[in-house]
Amino acid sequence: xxxxxxxxxxxxxxxxxxxxxxxxxxxxxxxxxxxxxxxxxxxxxxxxxxxxxxxxxxxxxxxxxxxxxxxxxxxxxxxxxxxxxxxxxxxxxxxxxxxxxxxxxxxxxxxxxxxxxxxxxxxxxxxxxxxxxxxxxxxxxxxxxxxxxxxxxxxxxxxxxxxxxxxxxxxxxxxxxxxxxxxxxxxxxxxxxxxxxxxxxxxxxxxxxxxxxxxxxxxxxxxxxxxxxxxxxxxxxxxxxxxxxxxxxxxxxxxxxxxxxxxxxxxxxxxxxxxxxxxxxxxxxxxxxxxxxxxxxxxxxxxxxxxxxxxxxxxxxxxxxxxxxxxxxxxx
Numbered sequence: 528x529x530x531x532x533x534x535x536x537x538x539x540x541x542x543x544x545x546x547x548x549x550x551x552x553x554x555x556x557x558x559x560x561x562x563x564x565x566x567x568x569x570x571x572x573x574x575x576x577x578x579x580x581x582x583x584x585x586x587x588x589x590x591x592x593x594x595x596x597x598x599x600x601x602x603x604x605x606x607x608x609x610x611x612x613x614x615x616x617x618x619x620x621x622x623x624x625x626x627x628x629x630x631x632x633x634x635x636x637x638x639x640x641x642x643x644x645x646x647x648x649x650x651x652x653x654x655x656x657x658x659x660x661x662x663x664x665x666x667x668x669x670x671x672x673x674x675x676x677x678x679x680x681x682x683x684x685x686x687x688x689x690x691x692x693x694x695x696x697x698x699x700x701x702x703x704x705x706x707x708x709x710x711x712x713x714x715x716x717x718x719x720x721x722x723x724x725x726x727x728x729x730x731x732x733x734x735x736x737x738x739x740x741x742x743x744x745x746x747x748x749x750x751x752x753x754x755x756x757x758x759x760x761x762x763x764x765x766x767x768x769x770x771x772x773x774x775x776x777x778x779x780x781x782x783x784x785x786x787x788x789x790x791x792x793x794x795x796x797x798x799x800x801x802x803x804x805x806x807x808x809x810x811x812x813x814x815x816x817x818x819x820x821x822x823x824x825x826x827x828x829x830x831x832x833x834x835x836x837x838x839x840x841x842x843x844x845x846x847x848x849x850x851x852x853x854x855x856x857x858x859x
Contacts, residue, residue, distance in 0.1 A: 537563045537641060542573050544649075548586050548619055549576070556622045560649045562613055567635040569612040578773050580682055580850075581615045584743050587812035588768045588852035589623040592678065592741065595767070595854075601737060604628060605676040609665055609726055610683050614642030618649055620680065621656065630676060630733075631660040632668045665722070666729040675735045682743035683722035686783035712759045717792055718748040719784075720756045727760035727855060739854055741767065746849035747784065747795040747833075750823055753853060762855035766819045768812035771803040773847045777840050785833040797836035800845040802829040812852075819851060 542560040544553055564570065576582035596603065606620045607630035617629050629646065633639045643660040647653045661668020666679075684704050707721050715724045723742050730740045740762065744753055750766070757764035774780055774797060784795040806825055807815055815822060826849070831839055836846055 537565050537637075539563050540571075540573060542571070542615070544618075544622075547571075547573055547576050547579070547582050547615075548622070549582065550586070550622060553622060555625060555651055556618055557649050557651065560615075560618065560645075562615065562645050562649075563641040564613055565635070565637040565641050567638045568641065571613055571615055572775070578775060580743065580772070581619055583770055583772055584768075584850050584852060585616045585680065585682065586619050586623070587770065588680075588741055588743070589620055591768050591813045591816075591852075592739065592854065593623055599737075601677070603677045605630070605674065605678070605735065607631070607666070607669070607674075607676045607679045607733065609679065609681040610634070611642045612638065614645040616680060616682070617642065617646050620678070621646065621650060624678060626677070627655070628657045628659065628674065628676070630669055630672075630674055631658065632666060633662065634664075636662040665726050666733055669733065674733065675738075676733050677735050677738050678741060679726075679730045679733060679738070680741045680743070681723065681726045683726060685719040685722070685745070686780070686787065687719070687721075712756075714752050714755050714759065718752050718756070719787060719792060719795075720744070720748075720753065723753075724756050724760050727757060727762055731761065731857065734857065737856070739856055742853045742855065744851055744853065745772075746823075746851055747797065748793065750819055750851065753851065757853055757855040760855075761857065763858055764853045764855045766816045766851050767854040768852045769815040769819050769822065769849055770812045771798075771807050771847055771849045773800060773845060777846060781833060781836050781840055781846070785837045788833040794832040796830040796832055797839075797846045797848050798826055798829055798831065799839075800847050802826065803847050803849070807849075816851065819849075822849065 544558050544560050572579035603624040603626045605628040606626040608617045611631045639660050639662045659672050754764045
């Protein structure tokens with residue numbers, strides 16, 4: 528990927544932190560967040576937290592990780608978000624994981640600048656936190672910064688960009704990834720998991736002893752292939768949490784997967800929203816994560832591949848998909 532430097536207008540939105548994050552008794556962030564966005568920022572779903580990646584996926588994962596680390600006797604001194612967007616994921620991490628250092632990267636300079644400002648503005652004690660931010664590809668912007676992280680979090684796009692399209696266009700980078708030149712294992716290319724794999728490969732150089740990478744991945748391919756992607760990157764993975772979300776931007780996203788399925792990749796699966804609601808009813812994200820393989824079997828009869836999902840969407844069906852957060856650690 529390439530970092531694009533250009534002046535982009537900003538607008539500010541207000542976010543009720545307790546409602547959006549689902550956290551009572553906030554200790555480290557303001558209850559009313561003031562969040563700057565640019566035309567390149569992926570828009571938070573502040574009016575529908577159930578559909579938002581930070582609120583519905585990252586926050587439960589951070590809470591589950593905090594419990595796991597407490598059992599293991601570990602603290603989080605350094606946290607990094609790859610592809611941070613608005614920075615709400617870093618703000619949530621500041622509240623839940625209480626790091627002393629936060630690293631931020633994203634593709635666009637205006638997004639990184641806004642995210643760093645959002646983090647500083649919404650902390651109760653910003654002077655206690657060191658922020659290191661950089662623009663560019665995955666973790667490359669932080670090379671040479673003398674930083675080490677206990678937790679690296681990524682929620683990265685999957686769909687290769689169409690020929691002639693540009694990642695400079697507004698929010699394109701939230702869904703699409705520029706073609707990669709690195710050699711990739713077949714399981715990675717077949718399942719459109721390139722950035723997740725490459726983020727893990729780069730993370731090896733930034734993780735402290737016993738560190739964790741959290742990969743937030745839509746389950747449109749078999750869970751086993753997601754886990755194998757981490758294994759071939761040299762990590763030991765486990766499913767930390769699982770939830771589901773409505774497919775946002777369905778025409779663009781489902782259509783993008785349909786194009787690549789037509790080229791022999793995948794297949795990629797989506798599910799009717801009522802089926803997901805029923806399958807996940809009564810399960811916390813941690814409980815669903817522990818039962819992921821049983822859930823996958825339960826959902827299998829209802830799955831729609833990308834072509835069928837595209838047709839169902841045009842008929843008016845509401846579709847979604849499970850989401851897992853994979854905790855990957857280097858072998859001891």
